[in-house]
Amino acid sequence: MLKSENIVSSRQYFIARALAWSMLLIIGIRYFQIQIVEHEIYKLKSNTNRIRKVNKNAPRGLILDRDGEILVDNYPVYVLTAIPGEMENKGNQFKLIANYIESDSSKIHSSYKKYYRGRFIPTRLAKDMNFSQLGNLEENKLNLAGVYYDQIPERYFPNGVRAPHLFGYVKEVDRPIRKNLKNKDAYELGDLVGWSGLEKQYETFLMGQRGTSFYEVNATGREVGVATELDETRPIPGNNIRTTLDLELQLFCEELMKDMKGSILIGDPLTGGVLAAISAPDYTPDFFTGLITESDWNSMKSDPDKPLINRYVQGTYIPGSIVKMITQASLLKKEGFEKDKKYYCPGFYQFGDRIFGCWFTEGHGELSLNEAMAVSCDVYFYKTVTQLNLQNLHDTFKQFGFGSKTNIDVPNEANGLIPDKDYMTKRYGKYGWSRGVLLNLAIGQGELLVTPIQILNYINLLSTKGVSPSNHFVFVDNLPLNVKPNLSSEIWDIIHNGLRSAIISSAGTGKKSDPQVEGFVVYGKTGTAENSHGDNHAWFVGWADYKQKKYSLAILLENAGSGGAIAAPLARKIFDKIISKNSYASR
Amino acid sequence: MINLKKLNISEAPWKIILSASFLSFIGLIALSSISYQSPSVAQNPFYKQLFFLILALIGFLISFLTPKYLIHKYAYVIYSLGAVLVILPFFGDTHAGTHRWLNVGLPFNFQPSEFAKIFSVIALARYLSDNTINIQYFKSIIMPILIALFPALIVLNQPDLGTALVMVSVIFPMLYWSGARPFYLFLLVAPLFSILSAFNVIAFTIWASVIAIVVFYSNTKIISGAGYFFGNIFFGLLSRPIWEMLNPYQQNRVLTFIYPEKDPLGAAYQIIQSKTAIGSGGLFGKGWGAGTQTHLKFLPVQESDFILSVIGEELGFVAIVIVLFTFGYLISHIIRGSFLSKDKFSSLVLIGLASILLAHVFVNTAMTVGLIPVKGLPLPFISAGGTFLLSSYLMIGLVMRFSINYSD
Numbered sequence: 001m002l003k004s005e006n007i008v009s010s011r012q013y014f015i016a017r018a019l020a021w022s023m024l025l026i027i028g029i030r031y032f033q034i035q036i037v038e039h040e041i042y043k044l045k046s047n048t049n050r051i052r053k054v055n056k057n058a059p060r061g062l063i064l065d066r067d068g069e070i071l072v073d074n075y076p077v078y079v080l081t082a083i084p085g086e087m088e089n090k091g092n093q094f095k096l097i098a099n100y101i102e103s104d105s106s107k108i109h110s111s112y113k114k115y116y117r118g119r120f121i122p123t124r125l126a127k128d129m130n131f132s133q134l135g136n137l138e139e140n141k142l143n144l145a146g147v148y149y150d151q152i153p154e155r156y157f158p159n160g161v162r163a164p165h166l167f168g169y170v171k172e173v174d175r176p177i178r179k180n181l182k183n184k185d186a187y188e189l190g191d192l193v194g195w196s197g198l199e200k201q202y203e204t205f206l207m208g209q210r211g212t213s214f215y216e217v218n219a220t221g222r223e224v225g226v227a228t229e230l231d232e233t234r235p236i237p238g239n240n241i242r243t244t245l246d247l248e249l250q251l252f253c254e255e256l257m258k259d260m261k262g263s264i265l266i267g268d269p270l271t272g273g274v275l276a277a278i279s280a281p282d283y284t285p286d287f288f289t290g291l292i293t294e295s296d297w298n299s300m301k302s303d304p305d306k307p308l309i310n311r312y313v314q315g316t317y318i319p320g321s322i323v324k325m326i327t328q329a330s331l332l333k334k335e336g337f338e339k340d341k342k343y344y345c346p347g348f349y350q351f352g353d354r355i356f357g358c359w360f361t362e363g364h365g366e367l368s369l370n371e372a373m374a375v376s377c378d379v380y381f382y383k384t385v386t387q388l389n390l391q392n393l394h395d396t397f398k399q400f401g402f403g404s405k406t407n408i409d410v411p412n413e414a415n416g417l418i419p420d421k422d423y424m425t426k427r428y429g430k431y432g433w434s435r436g437v438l439l440n441l442a443i444g445q446g447e448l449l450v451t452p453i454q455i456l457n458y459i460n461l462l463s464t465k466g467v468s469p470s471n472h473f474v475f476v477d478n479l480p481l482n483v484k485p486n487l488s489s490e491i492w493d494i495i496h497n498g499l500r501s502a503i504i505s506s507a508g509t510g511k512k513s514d515p516q517v518e519g520f521v522v523y524g525k526t527g528t529a530e531n532s533h534g535d536n537h538a539w540f541v542g543w544a545d546y547k548q549k550k551y552s553l554a555i556l557l558e559n560a561g562s563g564g565a566i567a568a569p570l571a572r573k574i575f576d577k578i579i580s581k582n583s584y585a586s587r
Numbered sequence: 588m589i590n591l592k593k594l595n596i597s598e599a600p601w602k603i604i605l606s607a608s609f610l611s612f613i614g615l616i617a618l619s620s621i622s623y624q625s626p627s628v629a630q631n632p633f634y635k636q637l638f639f640l641i642l643a644l645i646g647f648l649i650s651f652l653t654p655k656y657l658i659h660k661y662a663y664v665i666y667s668l669g670a671v672l673v674i675l676p677f678f679g680d681t682h683a684g685t686h687r688w689l690n691v692g693l694p695f696n697f698q699p700s701e702f703a704k705i706f707s708v709i710a711l712a713r714y715l716s717d718n719t720i721n722i723q724y725f726k727s728i729i730m731p732i733l734i735a736l737f738p739a740l741i742v743l744n745q746p747d748l749g750t751a752l753v754m755v756s757v758i759f760p761m762l763y764w765s766g767a768r769p770f771y772l773f774l775l776v777a778p779l780f781s782i783l784s785a786f787n788v789i790a791f792t793i794w795a796s797v798i799a800i801v802v803f804y805s806n807t808k809i810i811s812g813a814g815y816f817f818g819n820i821f822f823g824l825l826s827r828p829i830w831e832m833l834n835p836y837q838q839n840r841v842l843t844f845i846y847p848e849k850d851p852l853g854a855a856y857q858i859i860q861s862k863t864a865i866g867s868g869g870l871f872g873k874g875w876g877a878g879t880q881t882h883l884k885f886l887p888v889q890e891s892d893f894i895l896s897v898i899g900e901e902l903g904f905v906a907i908v909i910v911l912f913t914f915g916y917l918i919s920h921i922i923r924g925s926f927l928s929k930d931k932f933s934s935l936v937l938i939g940l941a942s943i944l945l946a947h948v949f950v951n952t953a954m955t956v957g958l959i960p961v962k963g964l965p966l967p968f969i970s971a972g973g974t975f976l977l978s979s980y981l982m983i984g985l986v987m988r989f990s991i992n993y994s995d
Binding site: 004005006007012017021026027035038041042045046047 | 716717760763764766860862863864865866867868869870879880883885899903904907908911912914915918919922923925926928929930931932933934938941945948949952953956958
């Protein structure tokens, strides 16, 4: 039956056994490699597999006023989130949610698409849920698998201070933003980053340090407990920043500028700290928190009054008469200039074949330098400035910090413009301009462009005779060095006299700014700047010496008319406020 | 005629059933770890395995007590029965999109291909032991190939690539055992390699040179040598259209094997999680019931295909070495029995069964460590699974019976 004999040779037997053992040996070696040699790699992998790192965002630092009053706070808002992998029927659930919270399911869907980062990462569906909405959702929880709500901090402005340009806003970090951040490793998607204003400037102070917790998750990504072997790190809240703002003055000035266009800056020349800063018109500071609708954004962007622009650092303006002190200083520095020599103002001046008018068309008559400063006569300066050249004027402007950034601690500061020979030649060609430009520059017209913050610095420098520290909004240890105009004390005194005359002499242009209070000594200058975009801009600049303190002021009212008639009375209101504040403060 | 003594049961190699039982014991340890959180007894893989183990031991006794001559006599009948069995699932409902399982009215399903592979070996052994064949000629090995290929092709269409591969792989050691020239066996495998290597120019060039060298040293006539060579080149050129014929899931498995990082959540996910489980286990493992990869369900099909990964994670490299050594001991003992066998039929059955076991062990273990694509083949004696456990112990019964040199 089993008739054939087994003919397997011992060689075949050996080969078969060797083959079997070597196949198992290969497997054994491979296991050795993975389990012993590469053990650490896989150990780490297995831990990261099952441990989910959950970030605990640090609360952002607060922004305070100079007395510690909270200007920008954090406030928890409820957000509705969903874990995509746990949802059952997205379209249907979105419809249900829209129904419960009285919203639009397409809105929820677009939020979902915007925030989606992964199947097991909570994805935001809606924000700013109120308790009745949360109640509705809670009642219908069974239909809403994978839908949760969560609290996130949002910026909140408890004292009613607007100052949106100064505070700026925060943005949620998304992929393109993260790519462009300098220290991108410090941020994860969904974190907040300061995007403009102080929020941006002081981001490293305000941001704090994220904490982390570790949860054990299973293969479907569900949390099954806390991973105890890893220490959780608590978030470190961001540092508060104390601004130099005076809450009361800021609110007062905001109210003053409610229906105006322009800017008010109140400074402290002795420290450089800005007490109030208004750019009007503005917008509510919470405009940028949350999802902005396309139409809101477009109407804001295309508004001809440009509410998005921070006028005092980004706006550049023709200064007009308020920079006559530059011309004055340039003349006084010039050897052979006679400050007491009188010049006659008939109301106009002919230079070559051009007529340059004085703002006072009837003419000021015979004037010395000091008298010319008091009444802001243009013809006096037309006549005297011909003793100077463009470089003389340019240098003095530069000495007072014009034409370059003041290094104020707010982003996107503009440079302004002070023309020199090179600039004019470049712009108009070698023979395209004449010394006639000097006449325009002498009275602050022509190619000049300044920012209100440069003007405030200029006033600070004038009031301290050139030693005012840099302007700033936040108390910091090391301020950037300010420019230091070098004038003789005699010249400083002459300038001070001129600015004082403009307030107290009978024809002084700044008369209306003086509150006429004992011990409250106002120095000032008005300006009425012609501009090609409509009515004149009204300026008032100046300072008050009061109880060993100084208060500097730069007011710009766009298209408002005459500085003396419009801006000076506004200055008086502010000075009154400062006086009343001081009186009850010292009581 | 060869002279054989009467049956003496005590001559059976008891070490073989002991080794198999030891492996099943290790499997139970792993399964009990997986099961300790299991909600119900019916769903508990440990108790299910215990139950099947009892059935499997009964199966072992039946096959051990079946006389050799009956198996020899009805080899082709059994073979035909196996072929019918693997066709039957095609008339039933699909399970998970496949025709692998047969519903026989029991609370569990039955996978006929597990038995068909044994029956293939028996039929092959019968055919090859009939002395009428001169195995030295290439023509004469065509019939045995057809015997092995027929049920394998059906199983491949179920589709069950892993089991089909196991069914085909037995042909090589069995032909070798029958005295086929290794050169012919080489010619048999060559087209497959030609197809695989054709996807890469360098690999194909190297492979073509290997063919040329082998053909040159094989003392074949120039004409047939050239035929073999260019035939293989032709197969290589065929590989693209053949690739197009594969199921997307099979293409996917091959692709993720070659580029595992491409799809970490797809098929490669299983290999990555398995390697992570094994690698994180280290020398002594994380301890019984403490495998995070296993218990947090990162490890897929952990009770069957990836059970060795569970052992690797929880019991460590030490346990892996013990398992691999036990398999080696078991398989080399079967080969020894085959070598010592007086008659050719017994010898061929033994080497065939050893091949099945080795193929299962190699494919399964290599898969757990990412050496070959995921094949869905369980590990004998250790993996959970009713039919497979039963067929494994049936094989052990046959091995024990056929290792005794006797005459019925």
